[in-house]
Amino acid sequence: MSRIGVFTCHCGENIAGTVDCPKVAELTRQIPGVVHSVDYKYMCSDPGQTLIKEAIKEHKLDGVVVAACSPRMHEPTFRKAAAEAGVNPYLCEMANLREHCSWVHEKNEATTQKAADLVRIMVEKVKHDTPLTPIKVPVTKTALVVGGGIAGIQTALDIANAGHQVVLVEKSPSIGGHMSQLSETFPTLDCSQCILTPRMVEAAQHPNIKLMTYSEVEKVDGFIGNFKVTVRKKAKKVDEKACTGCGLCVTKCPNKKIPDEFNEGLAFRPAIYVPFPQAVPNKPTIDTANCTYFKNGKCGVCSKVCPTGAIRYDQEDELITMDIGAIVMATGFKLMQTDKFPEYGYGKYKDVIDGMQFERLASASGPTAGVIKRPSDGKEPETVVFIACSGSRDRAKGVPYCSKICCMYTAKHTMLYKHKVHHGQAYVFYMDIRSAGKDYDEFVRRAIEEDEAKYIRGRVSRIYEEDGKLIVKGADTLMNGEPVEIKADMVVLATAVQSQDRSEDLAQTLHISYDKYGFFAEAHPKLRPVETNTAGIFLAGACQAPRDIPETVAQGSAAGAKVAALFSQDELTREPIVAVVNRQAPPLFSTCTGCFLCQTACPYQAIEQEEIKDRSGRVIKTVAKVNPGLCQGCGTCVAFCRTKAIDLAGFSNEQLFAELMTL
Amino acid sequence: MSEQFEPKITAFVCNWCTYAGADLTGTSRIKYQPNVRVLRVPCTGRIDFMLIMKAFERGADGVMISGCHPNDCHYTSGNYHARRRWMVFRDLMDFMGIDTERVTFSWVSAAEGAKWGALVNEVTDKIRALGPNTEQKQLVGLGVE
């Protein structure tokens, strides 16, 4: 028989004003199992807590019900008090007489009766409570950062500088991401490479960072502090250790007509290549899809010229499995593709380009060495039309959101253009100018006022070619929709920022959620912006939503700080409200029948399969098992299981049943 | 028996949204009728349909079930699973002739204190108008005159 104490709080007048507290104490004293029941003015006060602690000792209580305010308010307070008096904290429950009773009802008998009922419910719950101990899980202090753009680099550096190990996985041959392709950056117009390259080098040389380029995450198992990650290290066909990075192979490769991704197709590269001169690591990779040797077995020039014999045509992909404590996703974004803009002739007219191509044209390291030449004939364009919101905020194109960075980089482009082509004229078609940010609006104003960019508010309906000019037809909505026609030499589309291809697949590999556009979802849009709903996995940069560099770096550092905080502990402590699959004596072993329907229902992939074997190792039965490190205690599986084999500690079947039976 | 019939209403609510929402009803001092008894569960995903069934067996005249709005579940998808279950359970109840008017499903967020208050009142009034759940009470032989 239980020895339960009931402590009814007046909360000053808050409860006692409508509920007859002494009567509640009296009524609940009669509940079987209750050996002590009192009321007091302020239970949460020091004397109130002392009163509870002393009663626990004096009456040898083995369970406590505090009838006061919401458990969401003071449950930790009273559980702590109970624990101090020697009662397991999870044997202390609260009945909510304030928010759910005194504050919402009139002062009368029914209200007092309800209060007593609420206590009855909790007394039955306590009777079926079991002592629980917080769960402790160890932490592997190695972080995995996926994606080596500025977000990933920043995160990796911050974690590494906090003294922890980092594995930085990048899918392309070099780290750097989109930022390495930019010419100069808003709002300061400093050269992107100049600020990025030192960080790339720092990351590569940091003793705590292990760089894995040309690699992708293949599989993720486990849970916070204890992930098991398998990474596929794709074969570069070059022995990284033997290669000195001399680049002889690159110059000698006869197959030089492959569109260069780094230069957005505005230049060519050979089949064995280093993506750009400042690439990290600065060692070549063979693009096997385009290499003559891999296509028909002929050639082999690179192998012949390599002074150190580093070319390895037979090199294979490697699968590397590692223990990881936390993961940061930093896989960035992509730009909307050409086929989405038939009305602008993008992909058809050579001189209709996108913003990233313009960055390459403007870049000193680009195909034109920073001289603005239009792709078709290499002439200097004298009139350039920039179209903001190309695809963004356009439901028809599937992107109702704002890409956030385009207003700013379009203003930047008009300035870069004007600085290079002094007599040139830039036009910008826009919907709204969104330039919130430190020095951002000033920047746009400079483009308009000093660099004389002509801003036209309106959409472009069509672009077509006529006599070597691109005819841009649009309307000026500030002039009552008056039609505008501009004869341009070049058109630059600020195409929408979208999630990376196959980001949904990647999210599923990691068991994190994503929004309907494929961007990874944060745990809470305001309060937990760098965490995912999966404990131990964090987000940085444009993989979560369109972002510019300052924001990306801030979020990268935030994610890094989260990881460092996690790694500051040797063990993690978790609430013991987790599900358990019962185990029984043979021949049943468990009432679980192994249907594993609960497995697909669990939002956290916390349910595993366990094989029960006999002495000779033969599998007798396969049953479900909950991983307490992953389980968050929602109880979805419990309600689902037909054999009642799973139960939830703290909200068990017996508890809910008993609570219900008091009514 | 001249006294007004006072219905018995049992509610199952998730901890993170509706329970918190009901707390807010209190903090905002919004009044509602005292007929409801709330049982707190972590998530709507935890609400076994058998609990609803048992509530009727214990003589509930009405049952309320409430949790986080779609997309807001603290555990990301407990409410989506719950919703599917309710969709079938409600159909089945109806097919067995059990009155689905007596079960109210809702999404009440932690910010919707006013909604919770109004909903409890509405349900209480409605069940009072429907009268005692005689059909079910007779099955158990619970005090029906």
Next chain:
Amino acid sequence: MESLKQKAKELLEAGEIKAVLGYARGTSDTRRPHVAMSALEVDKLVADQACTTNLANLLMKHEIKHLGKLAVVASRPSTLRSLLQLTAEHQVADGAILALVPAEGGVKQLGTAQAFEEHLALVPQKKTEKDQALLDRLKAMPRAERFAFWQKEFSRCMKCYACRNSCPMCYCERCTMDCNRPQWVPVPSHAVGNQEYHLVRAMHLAGRCVECGECGRACPVGIPVHLLTFFAEDSVRAQFGQGGGASATIDNALSTFRPDDKETFIR
């Protein structure tokens, strides 16, 4: 028929299987399940319209499971549907059981879940006219009348659990009905417990029932309990587009969800 026996003998002889589970003549015109482990026993096999039992139920019994690799005579499509559902629920490994389907001028041997699915695509699933008529009649009734109908039916239920025991999907080693901590459903057969039992049974089969009708046939007092699970299945199919016994690879309708599932009753 002869080709079925021929095939069964070949398989037994080649050692590919240990036994064939099929039908044999019972008393009078009935058919009963029959396990054949030798050529002699194979000769007793029959396959005709009178073979109504869904043999999949027996496949889940320990005694049969332990015989070794089996072939089952699947003259009823529901036997194949059961095998698919049991595979989806990890009770039968894909490829572990051979199905022998008597067909025009021979016998089809199906070895994998995929083969079952392909075969089932050729045989449409349809309720009997009688069942459909009663379902329609019930759905058209005012609710209170439907309540009375079922209460009257349930009043004859003696909780013998024949319906449960005959169901291929009720393979749980411990049924909720037998769970006593807490005792969810009272043991004795009385009005409230009977209603609860049938509600629980139907809910537990929603999205899983293969619509073989075995439960209804098994009931000694003739309660149309199969209509409850048929109805649940219709509801699942109508709302989520997938039902029980259709595939060994689709996740169960009630253990998955779509964020845009449409309902009309949540406030």
